[in-house]
Amino acid sequence: xxxxxxxxxxxxxxxxxxxxxxxxxxxxxxxxxxxxxxxxxxxxxxxxxxxxxxxxxxxxxxxxxxxxxxxxxxxxxxxxxxxxxxxxxxxxxxxxxxxxxxxxxxxxxxxxxxxxxxxxxxxxxxxxxxxxxxxxxxxxxxxxxxxxxxxxxxxxxxxxxxxxxxxxxxxxxxxxxxxxxxxxxxxxxxxxxxxxxxxxxxxxxxxxxxxxxxxxxxxxxxxxxxxxxxxxxxxxxxxxxxxxxxxxxxxxxxxxxxxxxxxxxxxxxxxxxxxxxxxxxxxxxxxxxxxxxxxxxxxxxxxxxxxxxxxxxxxxxxxxxxxxxxxxxxxxxxxxxxxxxxxxxxxxxxxxxxxxxxxxxxxxxxxxxxxxxxxxxxxxxxxxxxxxxxxxxxxxxxxxxxxxxxxxxxxxxxxxxxxxxxxxxxxxxxxxxxxxxxxxxxxxxxxxxxxxxxxxxxxxxxxxxxxxxxxxxxxxxxxxxxxxxxxxxxxxxxxxxxxxxxxxxxxxxxxxxxxxxxxxxxxxxxxxxxxxxxxxxxxxxxxxxxxxxxxxxx
Amino acid sequence: xxxxxxxxxxxxxxxxxxxxxxxxxxxxxxxxxxxxxxxxxxxxxxxxxxxxxxxxxxxxxxxxxxxxxxxxxxxxxxxxxxxxxxxxxxxxxxxxxxxxxxxxxxxxxxxxxxxxxxxxxxxxxxxxxxxxxxxxxxxxxxxxxxxxxxxxxxxxxxxxxxxxxxxxxxxxxxxxxxxxxxxxxxxxxxxxxxxxxxxxxxxxxxxxxxxxxxxxxxxxxxxxxxxxxxxxxxxxxxxxxxxxxxxxxxxxxxxxxxxxxxxxxxxxxxxxxxxxxxxxxxxxxxxxxxxxxxxxxxxxxxxxxxxxxxxxxxxxxxxxxxxxxxxxxxxxxxxxxxxxxxxxxxxxxxxxxxxxxxxx
Ligand SMILES: Nc1ncnc2c1ncn2[C@@H]1O[C@H](COP(=O)(O)OP(=O)(O)OP(=O)(O)O)[C@@H](O)[C@H]1O
Ligand SMILES: [Mg+2]
Numbered sequence: 001x002x003x004x005x006x007x008x009x010x011x012x013x014x015x016x017x018x019x020x021x022x023x024x025x026x027x028x029x030x031x032x033x034x035x036x037x038x039x040x041x042x043x044x045x046x047x048x049x050x051x052x053x054x055x056x057x058x059x060x061x062x063x064x065x066x067x068x069x070x071x072x073x074x075x076x077x078x079x080x081x082x083x084x085x086x087x088x089x090x091x092x093x094x095x096x097x098x099x100x101x102x103x104x105x106x107x108x109x110x111x112x113x114x115x116x117x118x119x120x121x122x123x124x125x126x127x128x129x130x131x132x133x134x135x136x137x138x139x140x141x142x143x144x145x146x147x148x149x150x151x152x153x154x155x156x157x158x159x160x161x162x163x164x165x166x167x168x169x170x171x172x173x174x175x176x177x178x179x180x181x182x183x184x185x186x187x188x189x190x191x192x193x194x195x196x197x198x199x200x201x202x203x204x205x206x207x208x209x210x211x212x213x214x215x216x217x218x219x220x221x222x223x224x225x226x227x228x229x230x231x232x233x234x235x236x237x238x239x240x241x242x243x244x245x246x247x248x249x250x251x252x253x254x255x256x257x258x259x260x261x262x263x264x265x266x267x268x269x270x271x272x273x274x275x276x277x278x279x280x281x282x283x284x285x286x287x288x289x290x291x292x293x294x295x296x297x298x299x300x301x302x303x304x305x306x307x308x309x310x311x312x313x314x315x316x317x318x319x320x321x322x323x324x325x326x327x328x329x330x331x332x333x334x335x336x337x338x339x340x341x342x343x344x345x346x347x348x349x350x351x352x353x354x355x356x357x358x359x360x361x362x363x364x365x366x367x368x369x370x371x372x373x374x375x376x377x378x379x380x381x382x383x384x385x386x387x388x389x390x391x392x393x394x395x396x397x398x399x400x401x402x403x404x405x406x407x408x409x410x411x412x413x414x415x416x417x418x419x420x421x422x423x424x425x426x427x428x429x430x431x432x433x434x435x436x437x438x439x440x441x442x443x444x445x446x447x448x449x450x451x452x453x454x455x456x457x458x459x460x461x462x463x464x465x466x467x468x469x470x471x472x473x474x475x476x477x478x479x480x481x482x483x484x485x486x487x488x489x490x491x492x493x494x495x496x497x498x499x500x501x502x503x504x505x506x507x508x509x510x511x512x513x514x515x516x517x518x519x520x521x522x523x524x525x526x527x528x529x530x531x532x533x534x535x536x537x538x539x540x541x542x543x544x545x546x547x548x549x550x551x552x553x554x
Numbered sequence: 555x556x557x558x559x560x561x562x563x564x565x566x567x568x569x570x571x572x573x574x575x576x577x578x579x580x581x582x583x584x585x586x587x588x589x590x591x592x593x594x595x596x597x598x599x600x601x602x603x604x605x606x607x608x609x610x611x612x613x614x615x616x617x618x619x620x621x622x623x624x625x626x627x628x629x630x631x632x633x634x635x636x637x638x639x640x641x642x643x644x645x646x647x648x649x650x651x652x653x654x655x656x657x658x659x660x661x662x663x664x665x666x667x668x669x670x671x672x673x674x675x676x677x678x679x680x681x682x683x684x685x686x687x688x689x690x691x692x693x694x695x696x697x698x699x700x701x702x703x704x705x706x707x708x709x710x711x712x713x714x715x716x717x718x719x720x721x722x723x724x725x726x727x728x729x730x731x732x733x734x735x736x737x738x739x740x741x742x743x744x745x746x747x748x749x750x751x752x753x754x755x756x757x758x759x760x761x762x763x764x765x766x767x768x769x770x771x772x773x774x775x776x777x778x779x780x781x782x783x784x785x786x787x788x789x790x791x792x793x794x795x796x797x798x799x800x801x802x803x804x805x806x807x808x809x810x811x812x813x814x815x816x817x818x819x820x821x822x823x824x825x826x827x828x829x830x831x832x833x834x835x836x837x838x839x840x841x842x843x844x845x846x847x848x849x850x851x852x853x854x855x856x857x858x859x860x861x862x863x864x865x866x867x868x869x870x871x872x873x874x875x876x877x878x879x880x881x882x883x884x885x886x887x888x889x890x891x892x893x894x895x896x897x898x899x900x901x902x903x904x905x906x907x908x909x910x911x912x913x914x
Contacts, residue, residue: 483622490629493662494619495581497636501574508581 015153023440024116026124029073033182034190034396036124037061039117040080040176041194042393045202046111047084047174049332052229054221055205056083059195061212064129064179073183075129076212078121081175086139089165096122096135096176097151097158109230109331109432111393121178123151128181132161137174144168184212190396195219196346197387197394201334201430203342222345223338233330233434236266237276237303237323239364245300249288257291257299258284266364267324275321276306304363326366328359331432333368334392339430343372347426350376353466355459362451367433369452371459373425375467380424384408388445389430395444402445404429407456417468427463429456487514559707559733563642566688569681570639577632586620589631591679592821599820601865607815607826608866610679626663630673631680633662638677638688645709647689647729650674679821686732686779696780697724697750699757700741700768702791704734722757724771727783736790742766743908744787746830748774748799748808752888752899759900765908768793776812781825784812788827795827796911798904801835801845802885803858806875814866831914833907836871837878840886843903846893847884854885871914 021027025035041059048055057080064075087095096118122133132148147163184191188211195209199219204226207219235244254260261273268276277284280302282295291299307322334342339354357369374380388395388404399405408427419425437447446452495508573589580587592598592610602609617624617631637656641648648656654670664670674685685691701719706712708730715737718725725731745767747753753771756762762769768787772780788795797812799805809832815825840847858880861867867876879885891899 479622486622486625489661490625491581491619493629493660494577494587494632497632498574498578498581498587501571501636501639502578503571503574504578508578510581510584512584513581513586 015156021120021124024120025444026120029128029181029183030186030190032124032128032180033061033076033078033184034187034194036078036121036178036180036182037080037191038194038393039121040078040178041198041207042111043118043176044080044082044084044174045198045205045392048082048205049226050110050229051085052226053084054224054226055202055207057081057205057207059208060210061182061184061191062210063212072185073181075131075179076182076184077177077179078125078182079175079177081173083171083173086137086172086174088139089137089145092135092137092145093147093149093158093160096133097149098156109391109434111391118176119151121180122176123153125178125180126150129179131179133179134177135174138170138172141170141172142167144170192217193396194394197389197396198392200342200346200387200428201389201392201394203338203345219346223341225337227332227334227338230332231329233326234264234266236326236361236364236366237261237268237306238361239326239435240265240300240303242297242300245296246293249291249296252288255287256285257282257288260288266326272321272323276302276323279306279321326361326364328366328368330434331359331366331368333370333432334430335370339370339372339428343374343426343428347374347379348377349374349380349426351467351470353463353470355462357455357459360451360455362437362449365433365435365437367431367436367452367455369455369459370430370432371456371463372428372430373460373463373467374428375426375470376424380426382422382424384423385426387426387428389428390436390438390443390446391432392430393443395446397444399445401439403448403453404431404446404456406448407453407460411453411457412460412464414464417464419464419467419471425467427460429460431456484514559735562687566642566681566683567639569683570635570642573632573635573680574639586618587628587632588616588618588620589628589680590614590616591676594675594679594821599817603865605823605826606813606828606866607823608817608820609823610820627673627676630657630662630664630670631676633657633660634670634673634677635680638690641689645689647691649691649693651693653690675818675821682821682823684778684782684819684822684825686729686782689729691729691732691779692777695726695728696773696777697753697771698727698731698768698783699724699753699770700739700744700762702739702741702768702787703737704731705737706730707733707735718768719762724753724757724769727770727777727780729779732779732783736787739768739791739793740766741768741791741793744768744770744784744793744795745904746770746772746776746784746795746797746812747888748772748805749888752798755896756900759897761900761904764900765904772797772808772812775808778819778825781812781815781827784830785824785827788830795830796908797830797832798834798888798907799832800885800887801837801840801890802850802887803854803861803876803879805835806832806872806879807857807861810866810872831911832871833911833914834903835886835888835890837875837882839903839907840882840884841878843891843894845886845890847882847886847890850879850883850885855880855883 026032037059041057044057045055059080062077064077098119125131125133132150134148136144136146138144144166145163146166148161149158150161152159195207195217196219199205199207203222204224206221209217248260248264252260252264254263258273258277261268261276262270274284280299282299333356336354336356340352343349343352353373355371359366359368361367386399386405386408388399388402395402431446431452437449437452439445439447491510491514495510499507577587591614593613593615594610595613598611598613599608600611617628619625619628637653650671651667653674654664654667657664657670674690678685698718701717703715703717705715711730743766745756745761747756747769750771750773753769756769761767770780770784784795787793797809799808812827813830814828819825839845858876862873862876867873888899891903
């Protein structure tokens with residue numbers, strides 16, 4: 001594990017984030033209330049999933065003074081409780097009282113990434129209300145360790161005000177209670193969206209949320225199956241930066257550079273390490289501690305270039321040497337079953353399609369794109385909606401800056417899919433990666449990496465193709481029905497006028513015609529297609545025709 | 555002469571019955587009935603130099619009851635054939651608007667009147683006869699005045715006669731006049747005039763007796779029943795037709811439509827009076843008679859350029875007068891003659907122009 005210690009010369013990390021709290025999404029009381037709820041819920045979900053426990057999350061926001069007639073913004077108590085394995089009492093104060101102290105720096109897919117989310121929420125509460133955070137946690141369901149603490153901002157460390165341990169019978173898990181200045185009026189919509197979408201992307205969780213007005217939303221579990229917990233992984237050479245390499249060199253006990261590479265990097269074996277060092281012109285047997293700063297920069301640079309196109313030409317005859325692509329065992333995509341269950345449960349669409357892309361990588365970080373499409377049904381309104389997720393976190397802000405938005409609005413030729421202008425559609429995108437390319441610490445939108453854009457585009461196209469097929473099939477069936485109605489209405493009229501005009505003494509015997517209208521459609525469509533000389537159209541019509549026949553056989 | 559209207563009616567009924575029989579036998583053989591008629595799309599409208607009018611080309615459209623997109627208009631068209639047959643058999647008349655409402659008793663789903671008007675034109679194309687033949691008339695009507703005796707054929711009036719100079723406001727050219735037979739006349743010409751006001755002036759100034767003429771108010775662009783009336787007077791009574799309009803591009807076109815027909819009626823033949831003469835007001839008259847004028851608008855000028863390219867305007871005075879208008883960029887109305895006295899138009903302008911018409 002990479003050490004969490006970073007040294008700032010003048011201010012502590014806590015202080016740094018205190019000063020720059022809008023960076024982390026705590027800029028104003030509305031945003032802060034949403035952000036704090038989110039950080040705590042995500043910590044709970046992470047903890048459950050890592051341990052393979054189906055989550056039971058309970059979240060509640062209450063006004064600090066329920067009786068006072070005070071208006072927003074005002075102080076709220078936010079409590080989030082889970083059934084995860086809990087935190088060892090020794091670790092707990094640090095986990096919550098220190099920025100950059102976390103268990104998720106390893107390269108493994110998790111919601112948490114920076115080791116600061118929970119701490120920021122606590123810090124924010126402390127600054128705005130001067131109230132300590134109250135945490136209760138149990139790792140065995142028998143002993144419940146409870147403590148209140150404040151964060152020493154300048155020293156970046158917790159200061160415990162009171163603690164007690166209670167005995168009892170119950171579940172493992174943690175409950176965190178923060179008092180913070182919030183604005184529910186201006187954040188209730190976002191918070192509600194957040195829970196709803198979290199339920200969509202984590203359909204194996206039971207989530208209860210009670211809002212400040214006492215309204216309870218219960219998102220019930222739709223499936224017991226959870227994505228297998230992701231494996232931990234080492235960094236890939238393409239994704240390493242100079243700072244991380246410097247830390248590696250500092251903290252490692254390996255005696256040779258070659259050994260250092262093999263031990264600390266993803267998919268680097270003896271041979272690859274040797275070939276690479278030859279390419280980078282380093283002595284494999286040299287002691288890592290002897291590397292100068294310039295050499296570290298040089299070696300990282302070479303890592304990024306090893307296997308490049310231009311380099312290949314220089315290496316002419318010899319076999320092209322390169323690092324193996326990162327494997328995706330460290331990722332935990334939702335998979336088709338869970339994605340479908342989530343969409344089905346929250347959107348109840350008329351039609352649902354999913355596409356799980358094979359693993360891919362950007363700058364050494366593996367990622368998988370999953371896309372779902374929901375069409376029609378009870379809840380979707382007319383128009384196109386985008387639900388974005390990254391590592392199972394709903395992304396609710398800055399949609400128009402997100403790569404998925406760009407793909408939907410610029411990368412897709414909607415006309416190709418013959419989807420009606422205002423069709424009720426939701427596109428659900430989920431990107432999972434050991435390092436989600438967020439553009440900001442606030443985890444709101446993804447950068448447009450070309451690899452990511454390509455995968456999103458491919459997946460979206462696939463689900464749209466499925467929708468197109470569905471709609472055209474549905475269209476044909478409705479057409480058959482509509483036709484039966486139309487013919488049933490007009491043919492008798494024609495027959496009546498024909499009898500009167502021709503002064504016949506009985507109606508014409510045309511009854512069979514109505515039943516035959518399906519075949520008539522085939523004839524008609526073909527005539528029109530040729531008349532307009534549209535070969536492409538024709539092909540599609542034939543497709544439609546075969547669908548029709550299928551239908552006729554049912 | 556009496557049989558001309560009656561035999562026309564019988565012919566029409568036979569045609570409609572034929573159509574009914576064809577559809578009936580198709581249905582009886584479990585075939586989807588079809589009807590084909592000349593296409594009225596712009597691409598199929600061509601100018602016939604011999605007939606001097608727009609006609610429809612070779613393209614036809616086929617409307618089949620077997621086509622989901624066609625079955626509604628097919629039913630509507632066929633309903634109209636049935637309805638027309640009823641109108642003719644029962645000697646009833648109807649108007650375009652009336653047809654739209656009558657259809658509602660039959661559930662044939664016209665969305666609006668333009669749609670039913672369109673189907674009426676379709677039936678005209680199917681049987682190559684104007685809707686007046688199956689007793690459907692437009693709302694707008696123009697008037698006629700002069701010494702001509704007619705005999706009604708409409709039910710209740712059969713055999714009754716009337717002289718069209720008995721009432722100075724003139725007579726509406728409606729269904730009963732359109733189907734009447736001409737019995738007798740002392741007139742030697744027909745003067746069609748664009749405006750109601752001038753029509754009244756002409757009657758007051760006794761133009762009908764001074765010039766032995768029948769006066770017709772076209773009320774702007776002549777309705778088809780009026781054009782049909784002009785044609786019958788021209789053919790059956792062998793009377794020349796002279797047309798007086800405002801001195802502008804629209805006036806010139808009113809005259810042209812009476813003579814050569816309109817694009818919208820390219821599917822019909824019997825609505826033109828090819829030897830009718832436009833006697834004014836020409837562009838050159840504006841100069842010659844020093845008429846007061848008003849400036850043309852941009853739209854007027856655009857219209858001139860449009861018509862300059864129209865095949866109906868080839869040759870004769872037509873192009874020439876368009877060019878004069880174009881040069882003047884000003885226009886004048888029939889009333890402009892009043893500047894020189896209320897009767898200048900009937901006492902001076904009209905006789906001079908009638909004289910000039912002889913050389914046209
Ligand atoms: N509910 C919980 N159950 C168990 N462990 C928890 C819980 N909440 C927090 N932790 C521990 O505390 C650490 C710090 O959490 P924090 O939210 O500050 O950072 P993070 O989740 O690692 O990263 P991020 O800044 O992206 O949220 C976590 O890494 C985790 O080990
Ligand atoms: Mg966190």
